[in-house]
Amino acid sequence: MTGWLFLVSTRADRCAAAAAEPALTLASQGHQVTVVALDDFVLDLRCGGSALDARTSPNLRVLVDGESLGRRGLPARPGEQLVTRDEVAALVMDTDRVVWR
Amino acid sequence: MGSDVLFTLLGNPHETDSVSTALSLCSRLLARGASVDVWACGNATLLTRLSLGATKPRNVFAGDVEHSTSAAWVQAALADHTPALTWSVCHFCSHERGALDHVDGVRTRPATAYRKVVAAAGKTITVGRL
Numbered sequence: 655m656t657g658w659l660f661l662v663s664t665r666a667d668r669c670a671a672a673a674a675e676p677a678l679t680l681a682s683q684g685h686q687v688t689v690v691a692l693d694d695f696v697l698d699l700r701c702g703g704s705a706l707d708a709r710t711s712p713n714l715r716v717l718v719d720g721e722s723l724g725r726r727g728l729p730a731r732p733g734e735q736l737v738t739r740d741e742v743a744a745l746v747m748d749t750d751r752v753v754w755r
Numbered sequence: 756m757g758s759d760v761l762f763t764l765l766g767n768p769h770e771t772d773s774v775s776t777a778l779s780l781c782s783r784l785l786a787r788g789a790s791v792d793v794w795a796c797g798n799a800t801l802l803t804r805l806s807l808g809a810t811k812p813r814n815v816f817a818g819d820v821e822h823s824t825s826a827a828w829v830q831a832a833l834a835d836h837t838p839a840l841t842w843s844v845c846h847f848c849s850h851e852r853g854a855l856d857h858v859d860g861v862r863t864r865p866a867t868a869y870r871k872v873v874a875a876a877g878k879t880i881t882v883g884r885l
């Protein structure tokens with residue numbers, strides 16, 4: 655199955671919810687899906703505004719950009735998987751398909 | 756020969772943090788040895804206007820700090836990373852907005868060339884919406 659990387663930057667009141675649904679669908683079909691929360695989307699995860707917050711799938715991995723948290727003065731939450739921008743760049747290079755929302 | 760990653764910048768670059776985050780990723784990818792093309796359409800063609808100058812207007816709360824404009828950032832990145840980095844602006848979007856003066860190294864290309872750039876790229880990441 656194909657690997658997918660979703661880089662989700664926008665808050666759910668715009669189009670991030672639309673990005674989350676394809677990610678969940680692909681994961682449910684057996685694709686390996688990684689979602690990286692960037693920019694204002696990190697707020698969405700905190701507010702429970704994203705479908706990703708409530709649902710999990712064995713093929714779905716949700717990562718949080720540490721720089722986006724830091725710029726907003728937010729500490730990491732327990733259980734949250736933080737990534738650096740260098741690690742995000744590595745994911746971009748290593749993943750078959752990359753989607754930005 | 757295409758790039759490893761093509762970033763297509765669309766829409767309003769200052770509406771959200773998306774463009775600055777995408778450019779931050781560009782830097783990290785270049786540092787890892789990847790080749791990167793950037794294609795700017797719509798209002799994103801304004802990012803590289805020569806008239807933006809070298810620095811942003813001074814912040815009255817931090818008067819001794821200077822921040823580069825997007826145009827200066829792109830010019831420096833192109834100087835440091837050519838040929839691994841290319842920056843193209845859509846001719847039609849650029850001219851429609853009167854953005855005729857771009858910093859050195861930026862190529863103005865017809866919209867029809869976009870198909871070739873996408874076809875040659877390893878991955879295309881589209882940031883923003885028109």
